[in-house]
Amino acid sequence: MTQPLRFAVIGQPIAHSLSPTIHAAFARQRGIVLEYTAIEAGPEALAETLERFDGHGANITLPHKVAAFGLCASTTERARRARAVNTLTRTAEGWEGDNTDGSGLVRDLTERRRLDLRGRRVLLLGAGGAAQGVAPLLLDAGIDEMVVVNRSPERADALCSALGDPARAHSRYWDDLRGLGDFEMIVNATSAGRATGQFDIPFSLPSPRCLAVDLSYGEAAVPFLAWARAAGCVDVVDGLGMLVEQAADSFARWHGVRPDTEAVYAMLRAREDALVTAD
Known part of the structure; x- marks a missing residue:
C-alpha cells in the first residue's frame, strides 16, 4: 500500500x-x-x-x-x-x-477577477510577514507607486528598504494617513479592527476607482471590507481567492x-x- x-x-x-x-x-x-x-x-x-x-x-x-x-x-x-x-x-x-503569497494575490486579482493593477497608486497597510510576501509581486505587476504604512514605522522603513525600489516604494507614519491623498488600491495586511469590529481610517483615502483588498478572509476581513464599502470602493475583495x-x-x-x-x-x-x- x-x-x-x-x-x-x-x-x-x-x-x-x-x-x-x-x-x-x-x-x-x-x-x-x-x-x-x-x-x-x-x-x-x-x-x-x-x-x-x-x-x-x-x-x-x-x-x-x-x-x-x-x-x-x-x-x-x-x-x-x-x-x-x-x-x-x-x-x-x-x-x-x-x-507564494504575492503570486497568489496577483493571480486572484488579475486572472480570476480580471482587474488591471498597472499604473495604480497603492496603499499597503501593514509591514509584517503577509505584507512582505505581497509587496514585491505588486511592484512586478506594474503598479505606479506603493506607500507602506505601519503602526511601527521602523518596520515600514525596513520593508521599503528591502524592496530596493525607492522611486516607487515609500514608507509613512500611521498618523499621516489623512494627508496622503487618494489611492487606486488599498491592501490591508493588518489585524486592525478585529478586536473592536471597526476599521478606523479616513474615508478620503480611496479614489473613485479604488480596489480594496483584505489579505484575510471570513470574520477577520469583515471590519476592513465594511469600511471599504462605506468609503465607496468600486471593487472590494477578501483574501479567500489569494x-x-x-x-x-x-x-x-x-x-x-x-x-x-x-x-x-x-x-x-x-x-x-x-x-x-x-x-
Whole structure:
C-alpha cells in the first residue's frame, strides 16, 4: 500500500485554517495520496516543531512567516525578496523556503477577477510577514507607486528598504494617513479592527476607482471590507481567492503539477457565503 506523502500547515491560531481542505481537494483532482494536517505552534516552538516534523513539505502561516525564513537552509529568489516564507520543501540539506503569497494575490486579482493593477497608486497597510510576501509581486505587476504604512514605522522603513525600489516604494507614519491623498488600491495586511469590529481610517483615502483588498478572509476581513464599502470602493475583495491560489502554487512546487483552482474556490466561497447568511 502506498504511504501517503505528509504535509502540514503550521501557525497560531490554526484551528480555523482551510489549508487541509484545500490541499485534500487538490490531491483528489490529481490522484495524489497525501496526508495534510494542521499543527499549532507558538513563536517559541517553531524551530522545534519544524525539527520534529518529518513530512515532505509545510505551509507557514501567521505569525511565523518571517521567523521561518531564518530557519531555512536555502530560499528561492522571491522568498529572499520578501524576507519571509510560507512554503517549505524538504531537501537533503534541510528546508527550502519559498513565498507564494504575492503570486497568489496577483493571480486572484488579475486572472480570476480580471482587474488591471498597472499604473495604480497603492496603499499597503501593514509591514509584517503577509505584507512582505505581497509587496514585491505588486511592484512586478506594474503598479505606479506603493506607500507602506505601519503602526511601527521602523518596520515600514525596513520593508521599503528591502524592496530596493525607492522611486516607487515609500514608507509613512500611521498618523499621516489623512494627508496622503487618494489611492487606486488599498491592501490591508493588518489585524486592525478585529478586536473592536471597526476599521478606523479616513474615508478620503480611496479614489473613485479604488480596489480594496483584505489579505484575510471570513470574520477577520469583515471590519476592513465594511469600511471599504462605506468609503465607496468600486471593487472590494477578501483574501479567500489569494489563499486558494497561493496554495495551488505550493502544491505545484511539491508535486510538479498545478491543480485547477476554480472548483475549489467556488466550494469555499459558497461555504463562506453560507456562514455569513447564517449569522
